[in-house]
Amino acid sequence: MSAVTDEVRARDSRTSFWNDPKIRGILSQALLILVVGWFAWEIIDNTVTNLQERRIASGYRFLENTAGFGIVQTLIPYSEVSSYGRAFVVGLLNTLLVAGLSIVAATLLGFVIGIMRLSKNWLISKIAAAYVEVIRNVPLLLQLFVWYRAVLKSMPSPRESHSFADLFFVNNRGLYAPFPLFGSRMIWVLAALGLAVVLTAIFNIYAKRRQEQTGQRLPRLWVSVALILGLPALSLIINGVPVNFTYPELQGFNFVGGINMIPEFVALFLGLSIYTASFIAEVVRAGIQAVSKGQTEAGNALGLRGGSILRLIVVPQAMRVIVPPLANQYLNLTKNSSLAVAIGYPDVVATGGTVLNQTGQAVEVISLWMAVYLTLSLLTSGFMNWFNARIALVER
């Protein structure tokens, strides 16, 4: 191609400077960079000028000031005398908690529903189809309201809590359960768990190699389970069970002690998992249908059973199609968790919003939000890209 262009240019040396495609390309790109740069500079300059003109204090120093407000769920120690910065981190951890758990639940549920939808059983496939169509087409915010109201409605007041063996309590303040407090010797139990994980990994590599060489299969699952449960349990007994529990007890208005799962968390977790699962189900269905039917037939010809065909042949190939859109769903779920603000769950947007309002530092808080979601999204997509590369079809 370029030889031809050169030839054309050589032949007609009167071609004007403006009509040279190469120069035009460079020029227009340079111009675009200039415009984009100017635009960005204009936005920053405009913001700074306006902030100064309106005498709005700026900068991130306010993050060290005392927050003075309470938060209903904190994963790290926090009180009203903590700083705004810490309040923001509390919210960030709450976002990570609900997003992380919902991603796991939505993935499991989504895979089950997606596979159900392809079932030959009419009832099962129709149930899955109904689930997908109903959940996918109702806005998440409405679903969150429904879940929140439903969760609250089904629960009694603290004094009339549902109780299970006097250890677990359910009421409209949430789910209360005993919570372990670990002694210092717990470190040995953790060490035993670490050792068990390493041993399991080594055993599995050995078992795989042995199967490849001799065709003999070792009971990998059972040995792994025995190692991972057995070693820590043994260590726990040797160290005299260095664990105490705090138990929830009704004191005055509410239960005190133990661990409390608040209704806002339950509602958000259910809403996010169930909503995203309907999209994941479609992703999984599309992925499985993308695997050529010949693969299933080949599996049948080898005498494999249905479950084994799915697990060993279809799903591994479908994964290549599933993973990229799945990553999108994970990103959506994390971002959607910001709807928490509507049902009073203290995620990063809710706590950040309070910080924003108490301090009036809108530009700074919004920049922190953007940084948080950008980082989370980039980390998620980075991980999924790595995972996608790992499971990519290896061509020999």
Place this chain on the structure above:
Amino acid sequence: MKTKLLSLVLGATLGVAAATAASATTLEDVKAKGFIQCGVNPGLPGFGAPDDKGNWTGMDVDFCRAVASAVFGDATKVKFTPLSAKERFTALQSGEIDLLARNSTWTMQRDTGLGLTFTGVNYYDGQGFMVRKSLGVDSALKLNGASVCTQTGTTTELNLADYFRANNMTYQVVAFENNEEVNQAYDSGRCDVLTTDQSGLYSTRLKLANADDHIVLPEIISKEPLGPVVRQNDPQWFNIVKWVLFAQINAEELGVTAQNVMDMKNSTNPEIRRLLGLEGDFGTGIGLTNDWAVNLIKNVGNYAEVFNRNIGPDTPLGIARGLNALWNKGGIQYAPPVR
């Protein structure tokens, strides 16, 4: 295609640049567009709420109308922006509204750190607690361990923390962005206590299913001077809004009402004559016409009329004047004289 996109980007950029350059005063802006954009509460009966016909009503809403009357001689030249507690100050800072009249508490940080200025106090309030009668609680000091519903981004949220800390009590706070959600959560039993300004508690109680099942506890745990807010960089607009409130309070003190304001023009009382623009040049001094106060009293009424119409003893809220009575009648409402 590319040139189209380019011109679009250029246009947007120039727009930004133009926004930086133009900086007319708020009064000029308001006059140019022909109405005042006023930020109000989205749903607090008595202060700011749309009625069943969609008309905005309430004390704060009437204050916006009074400012419109002073500026335009017409109470209808105002548009309302319903704002949550969280959105209100940003809306004012960014110029989305010209005036915020949304039961906002005057605090030092808001007055000095946000580029905003409070223009006065149109309602003296204090924070209180509401609980179910069935709990058998008769004092806020017996609320140890309670779970409390409140609105995010309010002084209420901070006072709550201070009060429980000062009295060595623990609590669990459940905070929502909108008042409506706070009320629903309280109604469904998510929390034992609802806390906000006392006037707000009375207003909220009206909306609950069984208003009589709930009581407002006697303790008032804070000072909540509520008042209109403007941006800090425009002294002229600040003066206008400030003196609209003072004119209403002075009108009450001088006995000038919506009904008698026209007859009062024949009054010989020099104070009334100055307020009504018959002597002196007070209106033009703040960039308005000299009959500015006549218009706002005629259209909206004096302070007592606004109070009684929206939240007074004859309304469902039934709030007594209390602290909000005039200084010479046992309250603390006091306006500097027009002279």
